[in-house]
Amino acid sequence: MKKTNSGKVSIRDVAREVGVSITTVSRALNGYSDVSEKTKKKILEAVQRMDYAPDANARSMGGKPEPTIALLTSELKERDENGFVYGMINGLFQQCSAFGCEFMLLVTNVVKQEKLSFLQLCKKKNLSGVVVTGLRTGDPYYKEVMNSDIPCALIDIKASGKYKCNITIDNVSASQKAVEYLIGLGHKKIGMINGQKIAEVSGERYSGYVSALLNAKIPLHLDYMRYGDFVEDTAFAQTKTLLEKHPEITALFCASDVMAIGAIQALEEMGLRVPEDVSVLGFDDIPIAKYVYKGITTVRQFPIAMGRAGGEAVCRMLNGEPVESELQLPYELVVRGTTAECGR
Amino acid sequence: MKKTNSGKVSIRDVAREVGVSITTVSRALNGYSDVSEKTKKKILEAVQRMDYAPDANARSMGGKPEPTIALLTSELKERDENGFVYGMINGLFQQCSAFGCEFMLLVTNVVKQEKLSFLQLCKKKNLSGVVVTGLRTGDPYYKEVMNSDIPCALIDIKASGKYKCNITIDNVSASQKAVEYLIGLGHKKIGMINGQKIAEVSGERYSGYVSALLNAKIPLHLDYMRYGDFVEDTAFAQTKTLLEKHPEITALFCASDVMAIGAIQALEEMGLRVPEDVSVLGFDDIPIAKYVYKGITTVRQFPIAMGRAGGEAVCRMLNGEPVESELQLPYELVVRGTTAECGR
């Protein structure tokens, strides 16, 4: 691969065309005031005529790097069911545009993480900061991120360390509100289909569930909670075994809408009607939530806001502004058709 | 902003640490065979110990650019209803990984396009090729893309020119099949809610609609087609006026599922039952399609495959391999609950 300059016009070409030095072209393009209007105009014209644009890589090398913030996410799933990935891309992109920095999407997995450390990745890509999502506690990057001095916003990952900020919602109180709503409908035997055991949000959402019960003086039944792993099929199976064993349950709090869908299918297959026999309350408000089964009652999260907040936190850190180690975003209980007064 | 090297370890640091020249470090890292195993090992160890990784920008400058393919898309909408953007990101990403090149997401709009020409953008970002989607015929980039010598795959945009490839499905035959399915159910008075008038696919899908009618010797009624602009609300309104004027219509072919949803709402509001009174057939198979109204009968497209095919086409062009100017991907008629035998 010879370096024939590949026909690409460089700053040198523009300089030659106009008859000035590359220094002058560079300064004109960078908006320095010490270039005469006349030559500036000639340069700008030549730039347009020649379709020239400074190579961002070279600028970066030359000392004018464009700060770039990456969204680092785990392997992309076939479908973005909950719209979280798209939402966060969108939100971070917005924030980057507003702040004048570059956006980059980085997808990782364990194999990649073992090949290239987090720090190496940041150096390679020249990252100023990163918004992290979907990292598992066991992933190599998990610790590396925490131990790094790179400004990071972590979505739904407990943050600690220098330049780290955890973007989340108050999962405990959100779940508590949700379960309180069920209690308010007269339900007392309330089951829970939780996410993966290792996920931090699972612990938090279970805490909210427990609090709501305790506050209402409803005895806690440990066997009422099952792990659906955030997966429709697992939730389906768990719901079946749960309700076979505890047919007295009249309401189900699911830690995600995807699991709520699995749960509802299981209930229907068992001949139980939703919400007449069993109420089901989900979490996330995924795009399809309002369409399924006349609408799932759920706790809405705002993925775009998360992406935006993540970007904002990173920008603040880059500016040396103080950022709290945890940032809680709003959530919202959305009442739809899968919940109703307790009939039993 | 002083250039203090910002604590970043460079190839020089590694060379110093190991006691060799940067030339040797570079060659060891690039897998050249003419480095002794012993020094190579020492270098690799130092690299890990120091968390060094070559700056991609510098590599690019030095003569080893990583080819990068961008997904260029119009302004991101609040929600990716049809999952196309996510799907194409995913597909292109997969293809880039497989081909060993970098992925980049670029979002544009008219204002940006007027500021920076397509060629300038490509030079700035050092793009090897780009997969284009969502560009409107009137956008400044539309012509610039066609006139450029940059390898481009255009999703659902008629391609022409050097290194251009149009990725699409056979919209004519897909629509024809869809309408033939309605005809097979006994429908003869079939309306159509089309996309925007200026969109190329609108013309194609209308052609398929017309062909199906003609082949079945059903007279074409020009007033049976309305433009729903690919928008739910517009489709809603158009469906109302269409069915008020032509209550004899028993089936509706919609050029997108989003419009199908709008249409169904309009029908229900008019007291018409779907599919008993009016059958509705959509297009795309968006993620919610199978959940809404017991499932929308629709024509499935595969956005991931489109992204992948786009990336593949670009890679081929980069390799100097021949690529057809139009690549047609498969589609699939998915029969669900919004269509039924004609009852009138």
Place this chain on the structure above:
DNA sequence: CTGAAAGCGCTTACAG
């Protein structure tokens, strides 16, 4: 207001 020169962190002929 303008230009020659150094430097950014790499890679790669070239010479040994």
Place this chain on the structure above:
DNA sequence: CTGAAAGCGCTTACAG
């Protein structure tokens, strides 16, 4: 098997 040197396309003190 190894290193000194040139060059990639920029930016920015520095000197005029």
